[in-house]
Amino acid sequence: MTGAPEPLDRLHPGLVHHIVNTLGWPELRPLQEEAIEPLLDGSDAVLLAPTAGGKTEAASFPLLSKMAQENWTGTSVLYVCPLKALLNNLLPRLETYTSWLGRTAALWHGDVSQPRRKRILRDRPDVLLTTPESLEAMLVSTNVDHRAFFSGLQAIVVDEVHAFAGDDRGWHLLAVLERLQRVVGRPVQRIGLSATVGNPDHLLTWLQGSGSGHRAARVVAPHLREASPVLPPPGDIQVDYVGSLENAATVITALHRGEKRLVFCESRRQVEKLGQSLRAKGVTTFLSHASLSVDERRRAEEAFTEARDCVIVSTSTLELGIDVGDLDRVIQVDAPASVASFLQRLGRTGRRSGSIRNCLFLTIDEDGLIAAAALLLLWSRGWVEPVVAPPEPRHIVAQQVLALCLQEHRVGDRLWQEWWGGLGPFGASAEPIVRHLIEEGFLDRDGGMLFIGPEAERRFGYRHFMDLTAVFTAAPEFTVLSGRTEIGTTNPALLTEEVVGPRRLLLAGQSWQVTYIDWSRRRCFVEPVDGGGKARWGGAGSGRTASYELTRAAREVLLGADPPVTLTGRARTALAQARESSSELVHPDGTVVVRGGRDTNVRWWTWAGYRANATLTATLTTIADPLQRPTDTCIRLREDATPAEWRKVTSEAADQLCLPAVDARALNGLKFNAALPTRLAEATLAARLADLDGATAALREPTRFTALGQ
Structure with a gap:
């Protein structure tokens, strides 16, 4: 590395020796080089790079130096990840890097054994890899002296920070980091690692929390200096229309034999059905999704890593940085939910020298084809979703106040806000939540001190308040076992619905016949059978909704815009048919109100996305049909609505937008909603269902009426 740039000279000589001689790197990547100076100088930072861009080394090399x-x-260093599997995957690499300097790294999460935890507490590692939930569990545990354990903490690395920031796990992470920083008694450097996002400066401000504006901060993203997006050649991104999941299996079987293929699906049910079809066609197939047991997923991922001519079918569980070896192909069934997800998946390929990044879209219906074309249109323009924290996380505030009282045993009723340093929702606006916690017995107050009350004990006290620190939990499912081997989990509805003949499940790509159900322990025992199994889950992949930007791009596609990628003959034919059948629903100069067409209803085709349409439905109560569920593309109006009435109602609506109504049943999906006043829980959900900007844009566009009033 003779003549290396000045920043490299600041790394520890022992580390540089191993970079050159052990890793065999002739030089560092631009991100790794540019991160050295700000990280060594103590700045907070967000390091941005595409998948496999060397972000882990960009953060760890300066910190180890x-x-x-x-x-x-x-x-002295915490390495925080959103997934335990990602931590497991990173540990060997960080153990290697720390060992070069005579230091140590260790893992702490829910699957780590008690003996191993005791060793960590006795011999503190220099770098600890963990999740936010496990970090909070350490803060509240009576077995961990958190002040002593974290006394040397200097820096926190948050991997896949964009995956946190866009949902409530991000608010939880920020709140836990603020509490941890107060325990340490000094500012702690924060470094986020992220794939490309649309608003990196905002993401860095968010990550800094209460330190924003008080600490030096820098976004390090060399690839963003390029004047235009660097796209793979058009032939390497292809879109095909296959018409069914079974046909997708046929295409995957026929194409790219002898290569290693990673197939992404948008639901666990799709993963199971496609995996079963591929195996029936003689393809060596492995599966990965959240309802498979840890051992089942690990076995599949290890076997896939070592094999060559094979396929692994996965949900987004393999989207983040988990290493599944040297991939040849990525195949996408229909379209992912965001451009950011597509970038992550595309980045799984092209890692081998001489190989290129590639992705084949296999769309199985018209909606999937249009969604894929819309997503690729935005991607081709270099657009990526901004990462925005969900508004008004009152349920997280309630959980955090309870967790703080559990951590400290007693907290001053005037001092609790100081633990979060004035961080947004944890400041004065949280006062009504704390009053409610006291009134309902979740907290007791005595002598100006707050402490855990009987209602919190009753609701969350199981197994040393484990349910209080497990902020995000999946819906209750039954564990499926074959003998003593855990296969995964399944929806209880499959065990209770009426069936003719034996009850059969589809899990891990295999059909299983149910032999016994242990209702009290939520366990289901099975044995393998040849076929007939069914798969079903709720959650991700069911009832997805599109954003304003993606829905608008779909409108562009129907108006004739093609993404600059390869469309097969089948895709072009299906797209032409979709454009023809939708011609009355789109117009280049604005929105469309149509009576008749596909049905007898009057519909306003806004192409504004689900949340904007939900906002419009709540706002236009005198003209919108109250008995409807808005879609991404349109809302239903009253059958007797006239153009004059529509214009009158909408003329001033942009200045009087209303939040969508909340179904009381939806509150059950908001964990800790029981610790909130009902009105505040409903207000939280309503704010998250709304898109005020998208609704305003739709209202201010010109509107064309077709057959209305005739």
């Missing part, structure tokens, strides 16, 4: 140069002691 600083650890050696400043003689940090104890657990």
Whole structure:
């Protein structure tokens, strides 16, 4: 590395020696080089790069150098990830890097054994890899002296920070980091690692929390300096229309034999059905999704890594940085939910020298074809979704106040806000939530001190308040076992619905016949059979909704815009048919109100996305049909609506938007909603269902009426 740039000279010489001689790297990547100076100088930072861009090394090399140069002691670096599997995958690499300087790394999450945890508490590792939930569990545990354990903490690395920031796990992470920083008693450097996002500066401000505006901060993203997006050649991104999941299996079987293929599906049910079809066609197939047991997924991922001519079918569980070896192809069934997800998946390929990034879309219906074309249209323009934290996380505030009282045993009723340093929703606006917690017995107050009350004990006290620290839990499912081997989990509805003949499940790509159900322990025992199994889950992949931007791009596609990728003959034919059948629903100069057409209803085709349409439905109560569920593309109006009435109602609506109504049953999906006043729980959900900007844009567009009033 003779003549290396000045920043490289600041790394510890022992580390540079191993980079050159052990890793065999002639030089660092641009991101790794540019991260050295700000990280060594103590700045907070977000490091952006495409998948496999070397972000882990960009963060760890400067921090390990600083650890050696400043003689940090104890657990001085936390490495936080959203997935346990990602932590498991990273541990060997970080153990190697720390060992070069005589330091150590260790893993702490829910699957780590008690003996191993005791060793970690006794001999603190220099780098600890963990999840936010496990970190909070350490703060509230009576077995961990958190002040002593974290006394040497200097820096926190948040991997896949964009995956946190866009949902409530991000608010939970920020709140836990603020509490941890107060325990440590000094500011702690924060470094986020992220794939490309549309608003990196905003993401960095978010990550800094209460330190925003008070600490030096920098976005490091060399690839964003390029004047235009670098796209793979058009032939390497292809869109095909296959018409069914079974046909997708036929195409996957016929194409790219002898290669390693990763297939993404948008639901667990699709993964199971496609996996079963591929195996029936003689393809070596492995599966990965959240309802498969940890051991089942690990076996599949290890076998896939070692094999060659094979397929692994997965939901988004393999979207993040988990290493599944050297891939040849990525195949996408229909379209992912976002451009950001597509970038993550595309980045799984092209890692081998001489190989290129590629993705084949196999769309199984018209909606999937249009969604894929719309997504690729936005991607071709270099557009990526901004990461925005969900508004008004009152349920997380309630959980955090309870967790703080559990951590500290007693907290001053005037001092609790200080633990979050004035961070947004944890400041003065949280006062009504704390009053409610006291009034309902979740908290007790005595002598100006707050502590855990009987209602919190009753609702969350199971197994040392484990349910309080497990902020995000899946819907209750039954564990499926074959003998003593856990296969995964299934929806209870499959075990209770009426069936003719034996009850059969589809799980891990295999049909199973139910032999016994242990209702009290939520366990289901099965044995393998040849076929007939059914798969069903709720949650991700069921009833997805599109954003304003993606829905608008779909409108562009129907108006004739083609993404600059390869469309097969089948895709072009199906797209032409979709454009023909939708010609009365789209117009280049604005929105369309149509009476008749596909049905007898009057519909306003806004092409504004689900949340904007839900906002419009709530706002236009005198003209919108109250008995409807808005879609991404349109809302239903009253059958007797006239153009004059429509214009009158909408003329001033943009200045009087209403939040969508909330179904009381939806509150059950908001964990800790029981610790909130009902009106605040409903207000939280309503704010998250709304898109005020999208609704305003739709209202201000010109509108064309077809057959209305005739």
